[in-house]
Amino acid sequence: MTSSKFHEQERRRFDRMTRWQLPYSYKNIGLALTAMAILALIGTKIFWDERPEGLKLALNIVLVLGMLIISLAKEKVEDELMQSLRTQSYRWAFVTGVVYALVQPWITVGVSSLLGSSEHATEMGAFQLLFFMLFVQLLSFWNLKRTA
Amino acid sequence: MKNRLKVERAILDLTQEELAQKIGVSRQTISSIEKNRYVPSTVLALKLSRLFEKPVNDFFELEPSDLE
Numbered sequence: 629m630t631s632s633k634f635h636e637q638e639r640r641r642f643d644r645m646t647r648w649q650l651p652y653s654y655k656n657i658g659l660a661l662t663a664m665a666i667l668a669l670i671g672t673k674i675f676w677d678e679r680p681e682g683l684k685l686a687l688n689i690v691l692v693l694g695m696l697i698i699s700l701a702k703e704k705v706e707d708e709l710m711q712s713l714r715t716q717s718y719r720w721a722f723v724t725g726v727v728y729a730l731v732q733p734w735i736t737v738g739v740s741s742l743l744g745s746s747e748h749a750t751e752m753g754a755f756q757l758l759f760f761m762l763f764v765q766l767l768s769f770w771n772l773k774r775t776a
Numbered sequence: 777m778k779n780r781l782k783v784e785r786a787i788l789d790l791t792q793e794e795l796a797q798k799i800g801v802s803r804q805t806i807s808s809i810e811k812n813r814y815v816p817s818t819v820l821a822l823k824l825s826r827l828f829e830k831p832v833n834d835f836f837e838l839e840p841s842d843l844e
Contacts, residue, residue: 705802708817776808 655701661694688755695762699769713772721765728760777842780835782810784828799823 669687672679703710732752785795785806792806799820808814816824825832 703802705796707801707805708820709802709805709808709814712814773804776804776813 649706650697650701652702652704652706654697658694658697658699658701661690661697663694665691665694688759692755692758692762695759695766699762699765703773709776710773713776714769716772717765717769720768721761724764725757725761729757777815778812778837778839779809780837781806781824784824784830784835785810788828795827798827 665687669684669691672683672687729752733750736750785792788795790798792810793803796803796806800823801820805814805816809816821832821836824835828835
């Protein structure tokens with residue numbers, strides 16, 4: 629196999645992977661999982677004095693998985709306009725996610741020093757960042773669709 | 777880029793929904809193109825050209841700002 633043929637096959641494989649999406653019906657599954665995880669996270673926080681860390685981790689996984697399913701599900705008519713808006717929304721999510729990861733720990737320090745506590749800048753958790761990025765992607769995609 | 781999509785659609789007496797179905801996109805895409813909010817791909821422009829039986833240049837036109 630020549631080098632150019634190899635690169636062509638690689639490019640096609642990469643294109644197929646990039647364009648891969650879940651069917652539209654999965655959007656409802658994602659919504660149900662997300663809603664269930666949010667309600668369970670809030671409910672266990674309020675009504676459970678010592679919530680097991682394992683349960684919190686499991687609910688965080690369900691939350692992020694649900695949002696990812698919504699993000700990957702096709703629209704009713706998934707055409708080139710939707711693809712373009714989707715690309716823009718992922719760009720928004722990526723850039724704001726990086727800025728959020730860099731800035732958020734220092735905001736925590738600033739706010740806590742204003743309130744008189746001595747909290748140090750700490751690295752944020754992976755789920756916090758994933759939730760933020762998926763939230764920005766879904767929100768910006770919804771907003772772009774609304775104004776397109 | 778400006779376009780005459782609305783005029784061409786009126787000539788064929790098509791609604792946005794009907795035109796969208798004929799070229800396999802959503803009604804929102806047709807609406808966005810007509811409002812100059814979205815520039816379609818070459819493939820979509822050629823599908824429109826085939827439907828209107830006119831060259832693409834007859835209903836899509838570059839503006840001076842596109843040439844800067």
